[in-house]
């Protein structure tokens with residue numbers, strides 16, 4: 001512990017975005033009200049845990065590049081979600097990664113306890129969203145302290161079952177994406193977006209050697225990123241999620257993507273805690289709520 005005797009939460013404007021800067025005795029974080037978007041998280045005296053693009057847009061209605069976008073009420077390209085989820089949208093051009101990452105969420109008063117700060121963001125959607133007529137409520141709870149914990153709760157306020165896919169699209173900062181290994185995926189099946197969504201089998205740890213965009217299925221609750229360059233291991237402990245997206249854009253896609261420096265693919269990777277695929281689609285009965293979450297810890301070698 002150092003620097004800050006007790007946690008603080010301070011409002012801050014970043015470009016057009018209303019943000020909160022959280023300081024605890026262990027860590028510092030920056031969160032935008034838009035999307036309830038965690039933009040930065042860093043332990044004092046250490047490298048960042050979460051990667052944020054130096055060139056991200058900081059404008060109302062524009063997706064923030066990096067941090068932890070919330071993908072909801074579907075993940076990625078809606079046509080890749082199960083039919084029950086595709087049918088929830090009645091428009092013609094469904095936005096990629098759903099519709100809430102660029103909305104302003106309501107924030108509840110911060111709770112400061114045990115040297116941690118808990119921020120809860122809420123989206124109350126009595127009519128649903130444009131072309132998505134499903135009354136629901138979304139709550140994102142971020143706990144910032146010695147560890148980072150994120151919990152996404154969906155409540156179905158409608159009268160019929162609600163089908164969703166979703167992800168906490170976490171961009172991790174790493175010393176060099178070519179040198180890290182991702183553990184906990186050995187033996188899993190994955191859908192390979194780079195190979196026409198073929199189903200494949202993961203043998204051993206994941207290493208990045210090319211553009212990688214995969215949906216892992218049947219994933220257990222313990223995953224990690226082994227980063228020898230920064231002499232640390234990042235541990236993810238997931239709750240109520242059996243799927244994860246693993247993504248690194250590599251050289252060519254990095255050049256094509258907006259708000260993403262050409263060489264930044266070397267310094268980031270995504271492991272996205274998700275509910276995705278036929279087997280992990282989220283079905284919520286009327287009146288019920290569902291939580292999905294992840295706790296992230298760092299172990300220094």
Ligand SMILES: O=P(O)(O)OC[C@H]1O[C@@H](O)[C@H](O)[C@@H](O)[C@@H]1O
Nearest residue numbers: 063076096097169213214245247
């Ligand atoms: O540029 P966006 O919409 O934030 O998406 C970034 C990436 O998000 C990942 O989750 C997807 O698997 C990739 O296909 C996509 O490129």
